[in-house]
Amino acid sequence: MWNTLVSIFPYAIAYTIPMLMTSLGGLYSERSGVTNLGLEGLMLVGYFASAITIKMTEATLGVQALPLGLLVGVAAGAVFSLLHAFASINLKADQVISGTAINMLAAALTVYLARTISGSGNVRILMGIVRKNIPMLSRVPIIGPLFFSQTYWTTWLCLAIWALSWILLYKTSFGLRLRACGEHPSAVASAGINVHHMRYFGVAMSGALAGLGGSVILITYSGEFSGTVAGLGFLSIAALIFGQWKPLGILGATFFFGIATTIANVSQVIPSLAVIPPVFFKVFPYVATLIALVLFSKNSAAPKASGEPF
Amino acid sequence: MKHVKIREKQSNAFLVAVSAVVLGLVAGAILMASIGSNPFTGFWFLFRGGLMNIERVGNTMATATTLMLVGLSVAFAFKTGLFNIGASGQMLIGGLCATLVAHYVFLPRPLYLIVLILAALLGGALWGVIPGFLKAKFNVHEVVATIMMNWIAYWSIYYFIPAYLKGPSLETESASIAVTQSLRTPWLTKLFNGSYMNLGFFIAIISVIVIKLILDKTTLGFSLKAVGSNRHCAEYAGIKVNRNVVISMMIAGGLAGLAGLSFYTGYSRNMQIGVMPAQGFDGIAVALLGASSPLGVLFSSLFFGILQSGKGFMNAMTSVPPEIADTIIAVIIYFTATSVLFKRFWDAVLKRQGDKAKKKEESAQAEVKKEGE
Numbered sequence: 001m002w003n004t005l006v007s008i009f010p011y012a013i014a015y016t017i018p019m020l021m022t023s024l025g026g027l028y029s030e031r032s033g034v035t036n037l038g039l040e041g042l043m044l045v046g047y048f049a050s051a052i053t054i055k056m057t058e059a060t061l062g063v064q065a066l067p068l069g070l071l072v073g074v075a076a077g078a079v080f081s082l083l084h085a086f087a088s089i090n091l092k093a094d095q096v097i098s099g100t101a102i103n104m105l106a107a108a109l110t111v112y113l114a115r116t117i118s119g120s121g122n123v124r125i126l127m128g129i130v131r132k133n134i135p136m137l138s139r140v141p142i143i144g145p146l147f148f149s150q151t152y153w154t155t156w157l158c159l160a161i162w163a164l165s166w167i168l169l170y171k172t173s174f175g176l177r178l179r180a181c182g183e184h185p186s187a188v189a190s191a192g193i194n195v196h197h198m199r200y201f202g203v204a205m206s207g208a209l210a211g212l213g214g215s216v217i218l219i220t221y222s223g224e225f226s227g228t229v230a231g232l233g234f235l236s237i238a239a240l241i242f243g244q245w246k247p248l249g250i251l252g253a254t255f256f257f258g259i260a261t262t263i264a265n266v267s268q269v270i271p272s273l274a275v276i277p278p279v280f281f282k283v284f285p286y287v288a289t290l291i292a293l294v295l296f297s298k299n300s301a302a303p304k305a306s307g308e309p310f
Numbered sequence: 311m312k313h314v315k316i317r318e319k320q321s322n323a324f325l326v327a328v329s330a331v332v333l334g335l336v337a338g339a340i341l342m343a344s345i346g347s348n349p350f351t352g353f354w355f356l357f358r359g360g361l362m363n364i365e366r367v368g369n370t371m372a373t374a375t376t377l378m379l380v381g382l383s384v385a386f387a388f389k390t391g392l393f394n395i396g397a398s399g400q401m402l403i404g405g406l407c408a409t410l411v412a413h414y415v416f417l418p419r420p421l422y423l424i425v426l427i428l429a430a431l432l433g434g435a436l437w438g439v440i441p442g443f444l445k446a447k448f449n450v451h452e453v454v455a456t457i458m459m460n461w462i463a464y465w466s467i468y469y470f471i472p473a474y475l476k477g478p479s480l481e482t483e484s485a486s487i488a489v490t491q492s493l494r495t496p497w498l499t500k501l502f503n504g505s506y507m508n509l510g511f512f513i514a515i516i517s518v519i520v521i522k523l524i525l526d527k528t529t530l531g532f533s534l535k536a537v538g539s540n541r542h543c544a545e546y547a548g549i550k551v552n553r554n555v556v557i558s559m560m561i562a563g564g565l566a567g568l569a570g571l572s573f574y575t576g577y578s579r580n581m582q583i584g585v586m587p588a589q590g591f592d593g594i595a596v597a598l599l600g601a602s603s604p605l606g607v608l609f610s611s612l613f614f615g616i617l618q619s620g621k622g623f624m625n626a627m628t629s630v631p632p633e634i635a636d637t638i639i640a641v642i643i644y645f646t647a648t649s650v651l652f653k654r655f656w657d658a659v660l661k662r663q664g665d666k667a668k669k670k671e672e673s674a675q676a677e678v679k680k681e682g683e
Contacts, residue, residue, distance in 0.1 A: 002610060004376060017407045032409070037395075037453070037457075065600075076415050083644065085650045086648075087647055091648045091651060092650065093647040093648045093649075093650065094451050094647055096393055096395070097393075097594070097598065097643065097646070097647040098644065098647045098648070100395065100643065101640055101641075101643040101644035102592055102642060102644075103591070104592075104595075104639065104640035105637065105640035105643075105644060106637065106638040107635075107636065107640075107643065108633045108634075108636035108639075108640050109341075109637050111632050111641075112341065112633035112636075112637055113624050115631035115633065116345045116629075116631060121631075142677070166670065175405055177480045213416045216669065231461055231464070231586070233456055234460075235461075236463060237454070237457070238454075238457075238458060241454060264534035275626070277464060277469065277471075277638055278469060279465055279468070282465035282468070282469070283461070283462045283465050283466060286458040286459075286461045286462045286465075287458075289454075289458055290444065290450070290455060293448070293450040293455070294444065294450060297448040297450055
């Protein structure tokens with residue numbers, strides 16, 4: 001059992017991180033008052049942009065191409081999300097429809113462009129991040145092998161972003177204002193703060209972080225742009241709800257979902273897990289989210305003005 | 311006066327839809343040009359691919375069939391103020407039920423077709439009624455619930471098909487059903503020169519008519535629309551809001567289930583795993599472009615059917631990737647969502663024209679007056 005756990009943990013963490021970033025992006029957006037169903041598409045944009053960047057620069061830049069790709073992925077996600085921001089903030093459009101349009105547009109556009117670059121529509125990069133043990137910490141019993149062995153540097157970067165976001169959203173006056181925009185925008189406006197600017201920030205952050213999530217998928221476990229993120233963006237939305245729109249909640253939820261996904265993927269090769277059909281683990285996050293929604297329906301923690309134009 | 315006002319509004323909805331389509335096509339043209347292809351040849355082959363001969367027309371109609379039923383599903387839910395983003399999952403489950411019937415039930419043809427249709431209808435309705443129930447009973451937002459239901463269906467089928475309906479060669483798709491067990495019939499196949507055209511098209515047309523009748527002529531339709539336009543007002547008037555929400559989602563799910571029937575046992579004859587049917591989302595575009603009216607859905611689904619079925623031919627004849635069709639559809643959705651822009655634009659244009667006409671009239675009257683003096 002212990003060996004199984006040690007062997008699947010790095011994979012579970014690798015799955016968790018892209019979801020955590022995307023979910024955190026969703027948190028920024030929803031807390032500022034804009035529902036963002038386009039996370040799946042925004043992830044895909046980051047995934048694609050970083051794949052193209054790395055492919056074009058890896059011959060000359062070598063390993064340096066990876067961080068560059070990451071940055072371009074973040075920027076591409078942020079820029080693409082402005083389409084959603086413009087529709088839902090300036091034009092007061094239906095945010096669900098706009099988000100759906102973002103998903104469809106990203107899915108079609110990235111594959112369209114990828115096909116013009118390589119016929120099959122897949123963009124393969126030569127190298128990913130090399131996994132490393134953290135010196136000292138990886139030798140600590142129990143948590144060493146679980147958390148500090150075979151890690152990617154992006155994992156630590158993303159966790160730092162998560163921690164900083166928590167501080168930004170919950171310990172600064174800026175964060176208070178941003179969250180207030182999602183609860184009672186007119187109160188914020190009457191305090192002399194531009195709600196539209198705050199919401200633009202929230203949506204752009206969601207694009208940037210979802211783009212980061214997509215890029216991380218590429219340079220950690222995938223190594224190839226394949227035209228889809230297979231529902232990870234929607235899973236991140238589920239994690240956002242399951243985590244009740246709170247940073248610690250989404251950390252727990254994404255990790256939970258990451259473990260479930262990993263177990264489903266490996267359960268056929270690990271006998272001690274094969275007793276439970278993998279479908280159980282795959283549908284678990286979605287069923288759990290539905291149950292959470294039912295349980296918390298009386299006092300939902302969702303931002304009150306999320307989805308409401310201002 | 312009132313009558314004129316309504317007509318003006320309608321022409322606006324039409325203008326908005328046309329503007330969105332034109333901008334979608336323009337975006338497509340720009341994308342084609344950006345990779346060095348000639349947009350005119352691109353579009354020429356795109357439309358030829360959908361309409362060139364009777365076989366391709368048949369394929370276009372078969373493609374449009376699925377889009378029509380999904381569009382109808384989304385539009386019907388819209389009328390009750392619900393957003394059914396879960397048509398993909400409902401299609402999958404409806405299609406799965408139909409596929410199971412096609413594999414295991416053998417009956418005389420008319421009876422068999424009824425059983426087949428009912429199976430798909432029930433499967434889709436089940437997948438739709440769950441979010442409806444959660445919405446009515448626990449106030450769970452139907453958008454989130456239907457997305458979750460989509461992925462539950464996706465993964466269930468991902469594991470169900472290899473386990474119970476595995477095809478002879480590939481692990482990733484179900485065994486094909488016999489042609490005689492599908493919605494295809496010899497006379498239609500012959501008429502359309504061997505295309506995918508199947509009985510599903512008539513199911514879709516009948517559904518359009520039935521939904522139009524339900525919405526326009528029945529008490530149920532009236533109360534559904536009342537809930538959609540103002541929930542509280544409907545409740546005050548004694549309409550059971552929750553019951554209507556459940557019924558609306560059930561019918562919407564059933565329609566999407568029929569779309570699954572037309573796609574998995576008509577257009578194709580097997581189910582592939584690991585594919586979330588894109589029609590579930592294209593149907594949102596169909597419903598929006600058709601202004602959520604059954605007839606609008608009918609026409610917009612034919613338009614999108616041409617785009618979707620012509621893209622393969624275009625790809626074969628030019629260097630434009632087939633995803634151009636999906637890009638155009640996505641752009642159209644985006645511009646329908648942001649229709650406020652066009653509404654403002656056309657309102658301004660119409661107003662200016664109206665003002666001009668008024669001025670003309672006034673000056674003409676003034677002249678008449680002058681002449682009189």
